[in-house]
Amino acid sequence: MHIIARRAAIGFGSPVLSSLCTSRLTGSRKLCTMAELSSEQVVFNKPKVELHVHLDGAIRVQTILDVAKRRAITLPANTKEEMTQIIIIQQPSTLTKFLGKFAEYMHVVAGDREAIKRIAYEFVEDKAKEGVIYVEVRYSPHFLANTKVDPIPWNQKEGDLSPDEVVHLVNEGLSEGERAFNIKARSILCCMRHMPSWSMDVVELCKKYHHKGVVAIDLAGDESLNCEANPEHRKAYEEAERCGIHRTVHAGEVGPASVVKEAVEVLKAERVGHGYRTLEDQVLYKKLLAQNMHFEVCPVSSKLTGACDPDFTKHPVITFRKDKANYSLNTDDPLIFNSTLHLDYSTAHTYMGFTEEEFKRLNICSAESCFLPEQEKKELVHKLYEAYGMIKTTAF
Numbered sequence: 001m002h003i004i005a006r007r008a009a010i011g012f013g014s015p016v017l018s019s020l021c022t023s024r025l026t027g028s029r030k031l032c033t034m035a036e037l038s039s040e041q042v043v044f045n046k047p048k049v050e051l052h053v054h055l056d057g058a059i060r061v062q063t064i065l066d067v068a069k070r071r072a073i074t075l076p077a078n079t080k081e082e083m084t085q086i087i088i089i090q091q092p093s094t095l096t097k098f099l100g101k102f103a104e105y106m107h108v109v110a111g112d113r114e115a116i117k118r119i120a121y122e123f124v125e126d127k128a129k130e131g132v133i134y135v136e137v138r139y140s141p142h143f144l145a146n147t148k149v150d151p152i153p154w155n156q157k158e159g160d161l162s163p164d165e166v167v168h169l170v171n172e173g174l175s176e177g178e179r180a181f182n183i184k185a186r187s188i189l190c191c192m193r194h195m196p197s198w199s200m201d202v203v204e205l206c207k208k209y210h211h212k213g214v215v216a217i218d219l220a221g222d223e224s225l226n227c228e229a230n231p232e233h234r235k236a237y238e239e240a241e242r243c244g245i246h247r248t249v250h251a252g253e254v255g256p257a258s259v260v261k262e263a264v265e266v267l268k269a270e271r272v273g274h275g276y277r278t279l280e281d282q283v284l285y286k287k288l289l290a291q292n293m294h295f296e297v298c299p300v301s302s303k304l305t306g307a308c309d310p311d312f313t314k315h316p317v318i319t320f321r322k323d324k325a326n327y328s329l330n331t332d333d334p335l336i337f338n339s340t341l342h343l344d345y346s347t348a349h350t351y352m353g354f355t356e357e358e359f360k361r362l363n364i365c366s367a368e369s370c371f372l373p374e375q376e377k378k379e380l381v382h383k384l385y386e387a388y389g390m391i392k393t394t395a396f
């Protein structure tokens, strides 16, 4: 496998990364830092597809600082390094504690048109730099709004930015990014488990912006607090299915296999966000394997949110690989995990023995499971075959 391991800037110490540093890649025990590994170690330097990443978990720290300054919002730190230390999670924690991290900075960007467009644009730039050629990025429009949302989030005063306009602004930022950085970006709108009253709004926005940037609906948030899909989430998903809106659900990340079952059988999810605990119900797992269900796996995230055993050699994705399951590798929330997609790939390589062949296979599975219209999906799959030197004779 082609491995580029350049050494760069000094960064922040991290247990995830310091453990990565006793590397099988080189056999050396050189000590290195989070930033070095997260940004510099590239184990799969080929076009990739990313299907599970939260826009509000992928903001640049510098942007948070810039926007805070412009809006005269006081932050607990003024430098990028200090603010990073406040936002990131360095030790395995819990999903509930991890979700609390958003409150450190969401009030800075929420309600601000320029900031919202900027984070979407910069997101596309960051993904292009990681070699991603197609990304589906998700967020809650309500979390970025300050009117027509009840309650108004992040202690904002009522303003004039609605969830609808948030979607419009994100779409603008993503399309400008697409043109500037020559990759494709689509979005998924999130319902939040603890806010069922927002879900019908979310599906209406999915309908309004269907084929105009938005490709699917998601259900995110704290599965450990709220396992049973509320009737309002259910209604929103029924409407999504009725209108041909694609569906994914965070399930089996920290919640039991029954949440995955419910996601697939009741909410009619076509992909499962995380889905690690599916393995606890072998009957369900075999059924999902047989139906080629896609699992959106996020290795680094799963360690730091406490979803999985911190020992990567015991990770559920190893079973997924052995069973030739349909899954993707994703960052989830690279801001909070101080990570990049390269880190997820190098983690899979170093601790789980992933090979270049498997990286190619899983990216093709990801492209085949993406929520683009059929023709665009075919083109994407074809691009990967071409880039991987696996060109199929059938033209499309």
Ligand SMILES: O=c1[nH]cnc2c1ncn2[C@@H]1O[C@H](CO)[C@@H](O)[C@H]1O
Pocket: 054, 055, 056, 057, 099, 102, 138, 139, 140, 143, 190, 220, 221, 222, 223, 250, 253, 301, 305, 332, 333
């Ligand atoms: O790993 C996760 N599991 C569940 N919910 C998440 C995760 N990462 C982010 N969010 C939630 O999704 C919202 C919309 O993007 C984020 O604001 C966060 O609350």
